[in-house]
Amino acid sequence: MxxxxxxxxxxxxxxxxxxxxxxxxxxxxxxxxxxxxxxxxxxxxxxxxxxxxxxxxxxxxxxxxxxxxxxxxxxxxxxxxxxxxxxxxxxxxxxxxxxxxxAARRNAGSAGEAFGASPTDAASAPTGHSVRIGEIEVPCGVPGPLVPRVNPAYLFSERFNDIVEDIVENKRVMLIGHTGAGKTSLIEQVAARAQHGVVRSNMNGQTTVGDFVGFWTVKGGETLWVDGVLPTAMREGLWLIVDEIDFAEPSILAALTAVLEPHGRLTLKEKGNEVVAPHPAFRLFATANAVGAMSQFRHLYQGANLMNEAFLDRWRVYLLDYLSPAEEADVLVRTLAPHMTPTLAATLAAIAADCRAAFAREDLSSAFSTRRLLDWAELMLRTGDPERAAGPAIYAKVSPEDATLIRGIIRHHIAPAG
Incomplete structure (x- = not known):
């Protein structure tokens, strides 16, 4: 003014x-x-x-x-x-x-009525059945070998409701956060309960655009086209998780851009411009460590690429942090009941939280996942010795310097046996 x-x-x-x-x-x-x-x-x-x-x-x-x-x-x-x-x-x-x-939207009775989603998106399951995950009804798919196994102790936090609803509405979901925060396992556990097959493509530097989109090969003297993971998932209605997308080659990102819209189609230029339309059950996910709100940690993930806002705007991006100590203690008790008591679980969750804080400060070079914590706790219950259990579950997986620091954190919380 x-x-x-x-x-x-x-x-x-x-x-x-x-x-x-x-x-x-x-x-x-x-x-x-x-x-x-x-x-x-x-x-x-x-x-x-x-x-x-x-x-x-x-x-x-x-x-x-x-x-x-x-x-x-x-x-x-x-x-x-x-x-x-x-x-x-x-x-x-x-x-x-x-x-x-x-409230009116929740009571509409069909997620397909929300935001212009087509009925085929919401009713992607031919069975017509659904399963309630958190507060959301998720249409079920068809059992098959690619459906992940259900982890009955998996904790669906209230903060996951928006993500699950986005899955139902066929939004493109990207989960960002530190290694071991449970980004991939969240998608897999939703799919496990709703009986949807999952395929993963890890952008670890060895995945080529041919692996992702497809390639020609010669077999028995005949030239054949082999679909990559993307067209395979689109044709068969699988859920595709592109892990560590911030390490992907530009050619792979270019192929992805064509299908980022809910009804986006893939054109196979190498196959005479064949157009692959997505199956109604197809869902597309990505995980990343150093994107958007996680960009401040890019130096911890060497080789991660910058991703522009135009690309990110085509996704719903959720920041996933580690479980809180209370949530993680609950997971420990539920997974290892009846032997894992709330008192033991609270101490182990506090140790994991301190290790993660050290990682965020860059005192530790390795993250501390819930999977690692569960493995340590399970072995600890078998051996009765935290230090002995930490050998194969923790120390052997990290550098000697990290092992020394983690050992100090453990001893801070657990007094040696008398």
Whole structure:
């Protein structure tokens, strides 16, 4: 707001700023005498009411000074003729209206009605059955060899509900977070319960665009086309997880871009421009360690590529952190019951949390996954010796320097046997 350059019409209206107690406003209108202006001031109450507590008339010079002062104080021009009472009512009505709309959407009975998703997306399972995962009904697929095994102790946190609903609605989901945070296992456990086959493609530097899209080969004197993992998943209605996508070659990312829209098709140029349409059950996922909100940790993941916002905007990107100590203790008890007690589990979860904090500080060069913690705990229950169990479960998997630091963390939490 550059006050001296405003016309009279542009000066008239409502100026607002939010405060800790509500919305504060000034309203500018024309006064009775020429070249004078009426200024009214008010603050919205907790109940959404707005009453005038200052009412004065100023000349043009004073108005310009006021406009500059309001600009410095963070007031924003709203609209000519706006009503403070109407504005307060509109703000107060937003959350109730949003909650009603969300409830109506939940009660619609079919995820396919949401956001223009087609019925074939929501009803991708030919069986017509569904399974409840968290708060979301997920249509079931067909049992097969590619369906992951169910981990009955897997904990579906409430924070996963949005991700599961995105899967039902056929959104492209990217999960970012540190190694061992459970990005891939979340997708696999949803698929396991809903009976959908999963294929994974790890962008470890050895996966080529031919492996991903397809290639020609000679077999028995005959030239044959072999589908890569992407067209295979699209044709057969599998769930494809592109692991560590921030290590993928540009040619692979280019192939992916064509199918990032929910109904996007893949053109196999090497096969005479054959078009592969996605099966209704096809879902596409990616995981990454050093993308978006995780970019600050790129130095911990040598070789990770920068990904531009245009590419990321084609995904729903969720940041997955490690389980909280309370959640991880719950997983330990559920997985290793009845021998794993809540007291033992709480101590082990605290050790894992301290190791992860050391990793974030770069004191440790290796992450501490829930899988590693479970393996250590299981072996510990068998041997009765935390140090002995840590040998094959932890120490042998890390550098000597990391092993020394982890051993110190363990001894901080577990006193040696008397």
């Amino acid at each position: 550059n006050a001296p350059e405003l016309t009279e019409d542009e000066r008239l209206g409502l100026y607002l700023r939010n405060t800790d107690t509500g919305a504060e406003w000034w309203r500018v209108t024309v006064a009775d005498r020429p070249q004078t202006y009426r200024l009214e001031h008010g603050v919205e109450t907790a109940q959404g009411n707005a009453s005038v507590d200052i009412d004065l008339v100023v000349d043009e010079e004073n108005l310009l000074a006021k406009l500059k002062k309001w600009h410095r104080e963070g007031f924003v021009f709203e609209a000519r003729g706006a009503s403070p009472q109407a504005d307060a009512q509109q703000r107060a009505a937003f959350m109730p209206a949003l909650q009603r709309a969300a």
